[in-house]
Amino acid sequence: MEFGDKIKDLRLKNQLTQEKFAIRLNVTRQAVSNWENNRNLPDLELLILISSIFHISLDELILGGNNVNNMTEKLIKDTSKTRRAKLNMITTLIGAFLLLFGCACLFIKANSVEYIDASGILHENFYLLPIGFLFIFSGLVVFLVTGIQFIIEGIRTRKEGK
Missing domain, CATH: 1.10.260.40 (lambda repressor-like DNA-binding domains)
Structure with a gap:
């Protein structure tokens, strides 16, 4: 019914x-x-x-x-869209955090002081460069994957609407 x-x-x-x-x-x-x-x-x-x-x-x-009637289908579809929107928001926030953390690492490296102590040992936080670039790259990958998924879902929705 x-x-x-x-x-x-x-x-x-x-x-x-x-x-x-x-x-x-x-x-x-x-x-x-x-x-x-x-x-x-x-x-x-x-x-x-x-x-x-x-x-x-x-x-x-x-x-x-x-x-299953049209009301049930509508509720299932709305729940699916809501879940997808939450997932997109979470992944976008993760990507933004990764980008900011990577930029912070590069900023700290650029503004840190490198020195040689009395025993001739160089004190430098070299490890911040690869970590910073790794986080920036990871953030960009997360944004790219989320964007591609969003575009694919939009195309799929348009095809279903036609």
């Missing part, structure tokens, strides 16, 4: 018009009409409100039985 049919069935079982159903949910009658005609879907907060007002489980409301 499609989500729109489920909403219409729920409304009719409770002997409500679209107007009265909308008033109980604090939405417009047009919103209810769009839900029933599968033109639009309510957000998660409204689903929870419908579930509590009409004493129906979210499973029954969203799934409407054993078949």
Whole structure:
């Protein structure tokens, strides 16, 4: 059973018009009409409100039985997009941290004092150069991979939309 049919069935079982159903949910009658005609879907907060007002489980409301309907597909797709966005944000932050740390290493190396002590030993923090370049290279790789993934997902989304 499609989500729109489920909403219409729920409304009719409770002997409500679209107007009265909308008033109980604090939405417009047009919103209810769009839900029933599968033109639009309510957000998660409204689903929870419908579930509590009409004493129906979210499973029954969203799934409407054993078949996956358009509401379930929308929730799965939204969750997937949110997870992907969080992953992109985390990798971008990691890349930025690596770049900043690499630049900090090079800055410290450039501004540090090199000296020879009384016993003739050179004191220099040479190790900061390869570490700094390694962190900068790693940060750039993270940005590059994240950017390529973002572009591929955009192309895939456009193809699905067509």
